[in-house]
Amino acid sequence: MLKHKGTKNIKTERLLLRKFKTYDVKDMFKNWVSDSEVTKFLTWEPHNSVNDTKVIIDQWVKEYKYSNSYNWAIELKETGKVIxxxxxxxxxxxxxxxxxxxxxxxxxxxxxxxxxxxTAVIDYLFKVVNFNRIVAKHDTKNIGSGKVMIKSGMKYEGTLRQAKIRKNKEFYDLAVYAILKYDWLERNK
Structure with missing residues (x-):
């Protein structure tokens, strides 16, 4: 069934998707995990210090030893910056x-x-690992994330009402998208 290969490098036109390295901590902290606007719709609070980020990256680096660990840094080829x-x-x-x-x-x-x-990770997960279904969810107020899912070939499947609770204890709805291997094969004919 599944043929786990772990987090392997994936190259696209503008990106190198690769394993996180301990030296990514400053880029990660500066570029997104400390930004409250970026983390607004996520399940975790913005990081307050580079040390918060280091703890996370250290954990991810340890998990790379498992073949079923899939966690890519998104690096711009042009600059080498992790974004x-x-x-x-x-x-x-x-x-x-x-x-x-x-x-x-x-x-x-x-x-x-x-x-x-x-799109590149979906291709990898179907082609290399042999998944049959890939799901993604987003807070219904995060419209941009839904657009990314649709452009990547995923289909809207429905909304889970009050499915999660925000950091401020307010319930929120989740839009569910998925792509099947069949859909992916049809799209890539």
Whole structure:
């Protein structure tokens, strides 16, 4: 069924998707994880210090030893700067299904970067790992994220009402998108 290969380098026109390295901590902190606007719709608080970010990166680096760990840094080829991340957060081995999430520095929004990264990772997960279904969800107020999912070939499947609770204890709805291997094969004929 699934043929886990772990986080391998993926190159696109403008990006190198690769494993996070400990030296990415400053870019990661500066470019997105400390920005409250970027983290507004995410499940975690903005980082207050580079040390918060270091703890996370150190954990990810340790997890790379597992073949079912998929967590890419999004690096701009042109500058070598890390401007975001994309990863599998939930993996259902028995159903050949996973859930994917991504986060991009605000200065790179609306430039096709997230779509380019998501499309490349979807290709990898179907072609190399052999997933049958890839899911992504977003806060219904985060319209831009839904547009990225659609441009990457995902289809809207519905809304989970009051599915999560915000950091401020307010419930929010999640829009659910997915792409099946069948859809991906049809799209790539």
């Amino acid at each position: 975001g991340g994309i990863s599998i957060g939930k993996l259902e081995e028995e159903h050949c299904c996973c859930e994917i999430g991504y986060c991009i520095a605000k200065s790179y929004w609306k430039k096709g970067i997230a779509t380019e990264a998501l």
